[in-house]
Amino acid sequence: MSKLREAFSVKRGDMSFSNHLRKLAQPIWDAQLKHPFVIALGDGTLPERKFKFYILQDARFLADLSRVFAAGAVKAPDSDSALRFAKLAEETITVERSLHESYGTRWKMSAEQMTAVPMAPTNYAYTRHMLSVAQAGSAAEMTVVALPCAWIYCVVGRHLLKKGPPPKHHPYRDWLLLYASPEFAEVQEWMRQKVDRWAKTAGTEEKRRMEESFVISSRYEWMFWEMAWNEESWPV
Numbered sequence: 445m446s447k448l449r450e451a452f453s454v455k456r457g458d459m460s461f462s463n464h465l466r467k468l469a470q471p472i473w474d475a476q477l478k479h480p481f482v483i484a485l486g487d488g489t490l491p492e493r494k495f496k497f498y499i500l501q502d503a504r505f506l507a508d509l510s511r512v513f514a515a516g517a518v519k520a521p522d523s524d525s526a527l528r529f530a531k532l533a534e535e536t537i538t539v540e541r542s543l544h545e546s547y548g549t550r551w552k553m554s555a556e557q558m559t560a561v562p563m564a565p566t567n568y569a570y571t572r573h574m575l576s577v578a579q580a581g582s583a584a585e586m587t588v589v590a591l592p593c594a595w596i597y598c599v600v601g602r603h604l605l606k607k608g609p610p611p612k613h614h615p616y617r618d619w620l621l622l623y624a625s626p627e628f629a630e631v632q633e634w635m636r637q638k639v640d641r642w643a644k645t646a647g648t649e650e651k652r653r654m655e656e657s658f659v660i661s662s663r664y665e666w667m668f669w670e671m672a673w674n675e676e677s678w679p680v
């Protein structure tokens with residue numbers, strides 16, 4: 445924790461608060477792009493078994509992420525933000541889940557069967573982290589705890605497609621196209637605008653909590669790839 449504390453005292457200068465957060469977490473973000481799961485997802489060599497494990501865990505993850513956005517609709521200080529969070533709660537289910545369900549069809553699994561899979565430890569811990577911040581924190585804190593989730597996927601999607609769109613036969617083409625899409629990028633852009641605006645009036649303690657939960661969510665994003673790569677299970 446001491447390294448993190450040190451990082452928190454970094455001077456921000458003119459940098460936006462969201463860019464400051466990203467700078468704090470940059471080593472963790474860089475590590476994601478080098479994670480074997482991410483590399484294999486991009487080049488199509490990821491064993492389907494590991495991808496299936498990931499998608500089934502992610503289906504459970506998205507159900508809780510939608511609840512986090514719903515908490516944002518309750519906490520937002522203005523009705524436009526409340527409306528957007530309510531829309532994000534809905535879209536998390538309709539857009540991302542429809543991608544999952546298309547894989548479910550491939551594996552002959554219904555939506556109910558997919559969401560009945562027990563959460564692996566890392567998934568459970570990450571979603572509890574997000575839900576607790578969304579419940580106890582301000583609108584700014586709620587937005588920050590979910591920001592790595594929207595922003596990192598956009599960075600990963602674009603990184604994996606930097607040499608161009610995936611070939612037609614790429615097994616994970618739909619996943620790559622969704623997360624590299626401008627529509628998906630727009631979500632993190634909107635969330636960053638909110639964070640930057642609300643951080644201007646946030647107190648020192650609130651900003652410190654935002655820094656901490658952004659770094660923790662970033663770590664959990666890395667751990668989610670690791671969880672899927674190792675097909676993590678409860679030890680006892």
Ligand SMILES: Cc1ncc(CN)c(N)n1
Nearest residue numbers: 502505540593594597668
């Ligand atoms: C674990 C995780 N993080 C982020 C995303 C993108 N919303 C996702 N689907 N799953």
